[in-house]
Amino acid sequence: MMIEPVLTIVVPCYNEQEVLPETIFKLQQLVKELIVENLVSKDSKILFVDDGSKDQTWNLIYKEGLKSEFVRGLKLSRNVGHQNALLAGLLTAKEMSDCVISIDADLQDDIEVVREFIHKFRSGCEIVYGVRKGRKTDTFFKRCTAQGFYKLMKKLGVDLVYNHADFRLMSRRAIQELEQFKEVNLFLRGIVPLLGLRSDMVYYDRKERPAGETKYPLKKMLAFAFDGVTSFSVSPIRLVLIIGFFSFFMSLLFGGYFLALKFFGNTEMGWTSLITSIWLIGGLQLIAIGLIGEYIGKIYKESKQRPKYIIEMDMLNLLKPKNHLIQEEEPFQLELRKLTEMN
Numbered sequence: 001m002m003i004e005p006v007l008t009i010v011v012p013c014y015n016e017q018e019v020l021p022e023t024i025f026k027l028q029q030l031v032k033e034l035i036v037e038n039l040v041s042k043d044s045k046i047l048f049v050d051d052g053s054k055d056q057t058w059n060l061i062y063k064e065g066l067k068s069e070f071v072r073g074l075k076l077s078r079n080v081g082h083q084n085a086l087l088a089g090l091l092t093a094k095e096m097s098d099c100v101i102s103i104d105a106d107l108q109d110d111i112e113v114v115r116e117f118i119h120k121f122r123s124g125c126e127i128v129y130g131v132r133k134g135r136k137t138d139t140f141f142k143r144c145t146a147q148g149f150y151k152l153m154k155k156l157g158v159d160l161v162y163n164h165a166d167f168r169l170m171s172r173r174a175i176q177e178l179e180q181f182k183e184v185n186l187f188l189r190g191i192v193p194l195l196g197l198r199s200d201m202v203y204y205d206r207k208e209r210p211a212g213e214t215k216y217p218l219k220k221m222l223a224f225a226f227d228g229v230t231s232f233s234v235s236p237i238r239l240v241l242i243i244g245f246f247s248f249f250m251s252l253l254f255g256g257y258f259l260a261l262k263f264f265g266n267t268e269m270g271w272t273s274l275i276t277s278i279w280l281i282g283g284l285q286l287i288a289i290g291l292i293g294e295y296i297g298k299i300y301k302e303s304k305q306r307p308k309y310i311i312e313m314d315m316l317n318l319l320k321p322k323n324h325l326i327q328e329e330e331p332f333q334l335e336l337r338k339l340t341e342m343n
């Protein structure tokens with residue numbers, strides 16, 4: 001008989017009070033079903049990571065955590081963004097699980113395919129990617145920009161899984177390897193395929209956000225895409241270099257042309273071509289400098305090696321044996337321990 005793996009579902013949440021009650025309910029339902037179906041162990045959990053929300057998100061998580069044996073929470077000290085919050089969840093969850101599934105709080109991704117995730121994991125996959133079948137639920141604009149982004153990344157030589165966001169299963173082993181990637185500019189979708197472990201895909205339809213609003217408005221989405229490109233590829237810099245060479249040779253040609261005109265006595269021309277080329281070259285130079293600056297900025301951030309997140313409160317550690325340095329338990333710790341001992 002095979003022992004059921006311990007599963008943890010990691011859910012990053014930023015100002016999600018509108019969708020959380022529903023999400024908490026549905027995920028708990030799912031975990032209970034999975035346990036009954038003998039797919040996962042009874043110790044499986046759902047770990048909500050509060051990414052410095054300003055609304056009632058943490059209160060909702062915390063209260064549910066006290067009540068339910070399946071729900072746990074992790075509170076980050078401030079908003080660090082989706083990718084970092086996700087990483088905080090993964091690294092914390094790996095301590096106590098055999099496999100971890102990450103999913104957005106709005107449950108746009110189909111939780112029914114989680115079963116397939118687990119089947120694949122149990123048959124030996126270290127990473128299972130959830131891949132969207134189509135983009136019917138997206139606006140026309142988002143569909144175009146998103147697909148353009150994946151194509152651009154492919155052209156630049158970055159190995160992304162097409163139409164896969166951050167809905168995936170990772171084994172404990174995979175997360176341990178992920179931990180070795182120390183970069184501060186985190187773009188998980190690009191890093192995970194680099195692990196190269198045995199992986200597979202599961203296809204699903206993505207739904208619309210049931211409530212609340214997207215935390216990725218256009219500005220953030222563009223920043224995210226730009227970050228993805230510059231974190232994984234130096235092709236843009238190379239492109240600038242090529243353009244530089246190109247315009248240098250063009251100017252040689254033009255120089256020859258104008259000299260020839262001069263020698264044959266036709267000296268009328270000049271101002272228009274001169275002023276256009278000044279602007280053209282000036283513009284190109286500014287773009288080039290700006291682009292190089294972008295990369296230097298990245299190096300600057302990496303060299304500081306700042307922590308990517310800080311955990312303010314952790315409903316998992318509170319459950320571990322008492323720390324001797326702490327003389328007295330805080331009221332909420334006591335409350336939590338009593339509840340867990342009762343269970």
Ligand code: UDP
Nearest residue numbers: 012013014051081082085104105214215216
């Ligand atoms: N999120 C987060 N920190 C942020 C922004 C978003 O943890 O700074 C979470 C958010 O709560 C959600 C997930 O990231 O669970 C994806 O966000 P959203 O659903 O708004 O993005 P979309 O589906 O529109 O791309």
Ligand code: MG
Nearest residue numbers: 104106108209
């Ligand atoms: Mg969403």
